[in-house]
Amino acid sequence: MIDTQPPSTDPSLTEPGCTVAAARIVRRFHETAEWQRIIDEVLELLARSLGCHRAILFRLRELPGEEFTQSIAAYWDDEAVVAGANRPRVILQSVVNSDPLLTRLSAEVRQGKMFAGRTREIDGFLRQDFEGQRIKAFLSVTIFANGNLWGTLAVNDCTVERRWTEEEKAATEIVAMAIGAAIERSLSDAHVSEIIRQTMLQSSLDAIIVIDETASIVEFNPAAERMYGFRRADILGKDMIETIVPHFYRKGYTTGAGYMAGRGAPMIGQRMETVTQTAAGEIFPIELTVTEMHVAERRFFFGSIRDLREKRRAEEEINRQRERLHQNEKMAAMGSLLAGVSHELNNPLAVVVAQSTLLHEFAPDQQTKLRAEKVRAAAERCGRIVKSFLGMVRLHPTVPAETDLNSAVRGALEVTAYGVRSSGVAINTEFADGPMPVLADADHITQVAANFLVNSQHALAAQNGERRITVKTFRVSDGIVGFSVEDTGPGIPEAIRHRIFDSYFTTKPVGVGTGIGLSISKAIIERHKGSIRFEEVVPNGARFIVELPAFAGRRANVVQQEARSTGLRNALIIDDEPDVAASLSDILELMGIKSRVITAWGSAEEALAGYNPDIVFSDLRMPEASGITILRKLTALRPDIGRRFVLVTGDMVGARAEIGALAPHERPLVLEKPFSTLDVRSALAAINDQTQLAH
Known part of the structure; x- marks a missing residue:
């Protein structure tokens, strides 16, 4: 073989020297459990220390169906020099058998002999392959692991035909032995255990x-x-x-x-x-x-x-959900209890309201009329309080309807009046003039106002000096109305104001508050497309403000309408409470309508036998049959009665689900107990309109 120019002495290519680089490589293999993780940097370090442009780790092994094969286990090249050159090719045993040089090299590799030289001095398959890779000079050293041939380590100079020095050959052999030793360690049980330990530690x-x-x-x-x-x-x-x-x-x-x-x-x-x-x-x-x-x-x-942060948060959430479920169960139980109580209370209240109304109509003197009006007003107030309590504790979805905001807030005042008065707290009210219609669930709006009032009462409980709550309703603009509840309490510290609407956040003592009132109120108002906010009161106190979209429609003024006599001459009243049925009959008679009263339901045939009612009033809940069952049985005989049927109930909240289950065209008109003359007159006007539209 003929030497040409000497190897390059450019420091950027030769530093560190190949001996120093080999030592570093050996140390890196000893520090690393998995040799595969560092093999790329090892090849680059070796090649650069030798002033070469390519380094390859070849794997020699038998593959199924392909006999002995040389493949690439790792590869590095200097892209700035060999860009566009071919990559080394996989050499199969069939190629080796057909090429004399490869056949000789195959035997020498098994003997551990080094293969070094210049591309122009060889021929056959390898020369063609090396020229495609732009190799000028090559050096290849055998790698043994556990006494067996594992592969070869090769370095290539792609710019200079060179003779390899003894130092370069020795450095390459040292690196090859280090690779072999690393491979042996990787195959040992101890090394496998170390890899497992490192993997467990890292993952x-x-x-x-x-x-x-x-x-x-x-x-x-x-x-x-x-x-x-x-x-x-x-x-x-x-x-x-x-x-x-x-x-x-x-x-x-x-x-x-x-x-x-x-x-x-x-x-x-x-x-x-x-x-x-x-x-x-x-x-x-x-x-x-x-x-x-x-x-x-x-x-x-x-x-x-x-x-444990996530675990603690999960535990806290479970406790919150458990507390919420407990509160819901208590509210549901209270709702069921109040449903029964309201039914029992509203029946006698209906009698009181009806009879006091009749007494007012027929009283011979003004003093008697005044006393009858006081009885009627007190009874109606009792009915509103029962209805407000029931609406607040019974869980039901939002049912928007045209609602007077003033009436909803007054309902909250009536519900909380006793607790506020017994605490020695003064109440000031400022209601806007005239109706303030909003499209809302009246029970839910009342619940929000009641929450504010109860919170203010608690804030004033330990307050010295003036203790006053101010309730206002107001119009912001033609499209917005609202109400506010303000107290003279200690107010809310600025540091926690951003959390007051969070679920289960409370500053009240254990057993006094659950931290869900304001969060529920916020959810209710947002479902109604409104806004809720807190304002500080100077010099001290708190103010909660709710604003809602005003309802553009106008309530039909049925209160002033007299029942049209056309078609409304006879009424059928079905109620298991004789006094309630008699009171309703008396009110109807006052309006020129005769009634047949049934206090124990038998059958539709019996109820209509010899009688042709123009309007039917039926209690919702009776021992023999529900009002909805009676409606279906009567309409089976007379389909037109569906438009002339009025359902009477003292538990409108509980009745919503039952009425809502009916098809829209089947849902009857509802008259709530306790009812006044005006309520009955409104029902008659609505039934009269329905029958006229049908014709």
Whole structure:
């Protein structure tokens, strides 16, 4: 073989020297458990130290169906020099058998002989392949692992035809032996165990921190980096007490070693819950397990740490949900109780209202009329209070309807009046003139106002000096109306104002508040497309304001309408309470309508036998049959009665679901107990309109 020009002496290509590079490579293999992770940088370092432009790790093995094969296990090249050149080709045994040079080289490789030279001095398959790769000079060294041929390590110079020096050959052989040794270690049980350990350490979802007997941190896995916010490179070697131990545990200890001796020892071998501290100073709960290890006459402490923040949040959420379920169960039970109570109360109240109304109509003198009006007003107020209580505790979806905002707020005042008065709190009211219609669920709006009033009452309970609540309704513009509840209490600290509408946030003592009133109120108002906000009152106090879209429609003024006599001469009244039925009959007679009263339901045939009613009033709940069942039985005989049917009930909230289950064209008119003359007159006017439209 003929030498041409010497190898390049450019320092950028030869530094570090090949011997130094080989030493570094050997050290890197000893420090690394998995040689595959560093093989690319090893090939680059070797090639650059030799002034070469390509380094390849070939794998020699038998593949199923292809006999002996040379393939590429790792590859590096200098793109700036060999861009566009071919890559090394996979060489099959069939190619080796057909090429004399390859056949000879195959035998020499098994003997561990080095293959070095210049491309122009060889021929056959390899020359063609090397020229395609732009190889000028080549050096290839055999790699053995566990006494068996594993592969070869090759380096190429793609710019200069060169002779390889003994130092270069020796450096390449050292690297080949280091690769072989690394491969042998990777195949050993101990190495497999080490890889498993490293993988577990790196992939563990729990933070793993290892400290030595001086409490210096010697291991800090990726989960620990994420949990604590420290970079591994920055925290290794740091004292545990200065980094992850909370500041209040550091008192009395100057070093982590003292901490471990004084407080840490009882932790060893136990699973315990404690707290720790992040890089940002955040204290958070953890589950800690500490194990002591002895390695090379040194003590190490292996800590496995599980972040309990998510678990605690989940537990708190479960407790909140449990409390919410408990509250809902209590509200549902109270709703069921009040439903029964309201039914029992509204029946006698209906009699009182009806009879006081009749007494007012027929009273011979003004004084009697005045007394009858007071009785009627008191009875109607009792009915409104029962209805408001029932609407607040019965769980039902929002049912928007045209509602007078003034009436909804007055309902809240009536519900909370006793508690406010008994607490010695004064109430001031300022209601806007005239009706304030909104499209809303009256029960839900009343509930919001009642929540504000109860909160104000609680805020004033321990207040000295003036104790006053001011309730206002107002018009913001033609399209917006609203109401406010203001008190002279201590107000709400600025630091917690942003949380007052959060679920289960409360400043009240245990047993006084649940923290759901304002959050529910906010949800209700937002469902009604309104807004709710808090304002500070100067010099002290709190004001809650609700604004809602005004309803553009206008309520039909049926109160002033007299029942048209056409077609409304006879009424059928079905009610198991004789006094209620008689009172309704008396009111109808006052309006010129005769009635047949049935207090025990038998059948539709019996009810209509010899009688042709123009309007039917039926109680919703009776022992023999419900009002809806009676409606169906009557319409089976007379289909037109569906337009002339009035359902009478003292539990409108409970009746919503039953009435809502009917098809829209089947839903009857509803008359709520206790009813007044005006309520009955409105029902008659509505039925009269329906029958006329049908004709």
